[in-house]
Amino acid sequence: MVAIVFCMGPMELRPGPHLIWRLVELHPRHNHALRVITETFLSSIPSQFMNSSQPIVCVFFKLPPSHHPILRIYEIAWNIFLPQLNRIHEAFEVALASHPSTEAKKIWSEARENASKNMSKLQEISFACHETAFSFLRFLDALHNGRDNSDSYHSFRDSASKVVWRSGIAQEGMLEFREDMRIVIGRITTILSNDDRDISSFMTESGQSLLELATGVEECNAVLEEYREEFKEVQQQSSNVNNSSPSEEEFRMVQQKWQVFKEISGPNAYRWQTLKREMRAPRAPKGRDKLTRRSNSSTSPTKPAGSVKSRRIPFWKKFFYRSISCGPLEKYC
Template structure:
């Protein structure tokens, strides 16, 4: 029996790697949200005695929500990119030109690259605002409580939460860099609007690419919506 040969991709393009996009969502759900909520609850115990500390963190959570929304916009654009690429594959199956849908894929990839850059800046703001809030809240509470009090952000449990958040911010930054690189690569590859029509793929290649892009779309569809809900819960638990 002859060995089946792998499909050689010519003018079509593979979808981005799903892992960095989905990992960003996972980190937000399992690290950012529970740890920020733990810090919030810790400060709530001292709100009646020292409302300033809780108010500082209230303001910070608002900023963190806004910055995290910028991150999840990257996932939104990744979903849109899959929708745009499906129109290329649809045009091929119908024997129609692909220049116009390829043009929109190029625009989508370029937008994703720019959005990823903004999201990386958002993660830097996220870190800066959190560190500033911890410093200001700790200074405020130090005037009211003995060091080591369970209400302070310097308690062992709360220090661990802050450390986990900061580490996760660094992880998200690296993941966003990966997203950026993938968008940038696709933007470069799709600059020539006639590249597919001048070198049409085989039916088998088209079929394989359709399946891969459909898998990407099915896996990332709606994740950004849930991400925005996570961001909202950070400010409005």
């Protein structure tokens, strides 16, 4: 793979509004596509910038994976898993009011606790991503300054391997979560329906929620598989620069992208602890829910914890958060 980064403005890759870039990954055989993309992009650049515009070819370093998969996993957990657990809980509470059962309550409590533990497996992927970015930046710094990079390189490789491994563990955890919920609902249904008692409402609500949970698990595991493949590609990073010494511009560009990846995968970037706590405990009564929503109306739980500060994020960070395909390159990427 060869990464082409088109720059418009001063050649020095310094964070700031003067820098506009596009990234395209192509197989070497796609020479014609590369020529078309280059010509299309350059034709869109105002003439006053043409003298200072030239592409940066990233031939040595691996760029960080997209942050979109981990964000999508977080959204699935908040927008599908938690709401469906709460939906089942509400139906269970209604059924329990007319059919009390200590055994059923214990089973449901244990099910929510196990669901919370499975969310921890998703959270650990984010931690491993942050560790990988930290190690890669150490490796990059050692290489750039001519120091021995063997320790930082092996640390980076180990961290990337950990992401691949933890993603596989999380996939197994999601399947376990889906199966546990199916078994638990079956057991509770059997207990509550003793003596031919009517629990049709609970069966309807829980059945629909199980379908939603199964769909969420399938999507989550597909996203995790995508992430595994991206990190397997990152693991191919070489530590030997003899055959393809990176330029100063490549060093700076790659450093900036990995720094942003490190920030968006940090331990405080997402509200995993809050999610796990709500997974374990039943949702608050509706009256208290309204008060909570009113007091937290400026913060959405499905967004990273720092998203409410987005207005204070510097321009260059916002720029690097964006998807790489836009403008005249969209139809070619």
